[in-house]
Amino acid sequence: MSATTPFLRIDTIIVRVRDLAHALPWYRTLLAAEPVYFDGGEGLAVLPLSNTSLTLWQREPGDTGRAAVGRAGTYPILAVADADAAHTFVGAHGGTPEPVGTGAGVRYFGFTDPDGNYLEACQVL
Template sequence: MGLFTRVDTIVVGVTDLDEATAWYKDILEFTVLYQTKEYVVLQVGEGQTPITIEEIDLAEVATTSTYPILYASEIDAVHKTLQERNVAVTPIENDGTNKFFNFRDPDGNKIEVCYFE
């Protein structure tokens, strides 16, 4: 066993916490697990690692290179649903092992969706 037990959360910086919370709930269907004035912890489906959104300066949002990759067993349906919700998604790519596509939240944070068997 290593030093750490698990990944606790992945933090995504946003410029307006209330607007971002509504977007992640309404568009991505995440569930709020815990909320303060500074951050919101969101449950992603049945996964064990939540995503935490916290309000930060716009300059910090633009410089981050960390991004979440969400697994979707029905990637084609998720891709279509996001398009219907006016989310600009990239075409689904297939590298021979994984199918994947990307999109950005309202603050420009990259989010990737993947599927593999």
């Protein structure tokens, strides 16, 4: 089955961590990579890999670290060339998209698949 899709590749995988300051050195060593983006206030660090990236995101205080769903868990961010077109596509194909947001040089939206799994689409501006 061949179909046109707005999704280009997996852009990044989110990994929630208890303490970014503690986790980042370990991941830097593990992946032999320096962050291409860091936001200490938001608790984010993006480490490049060959065709994707790994984003460390510090959990909220009180988060027990148990397996979680939605943004509290691990999920893929899919690269798109046009966030609005991807948003329309997801809605037309059984997904449940959130509104498109803008921030830090990107346009993005989260959505769930028909089973309730959380994903995100991201357009780099």
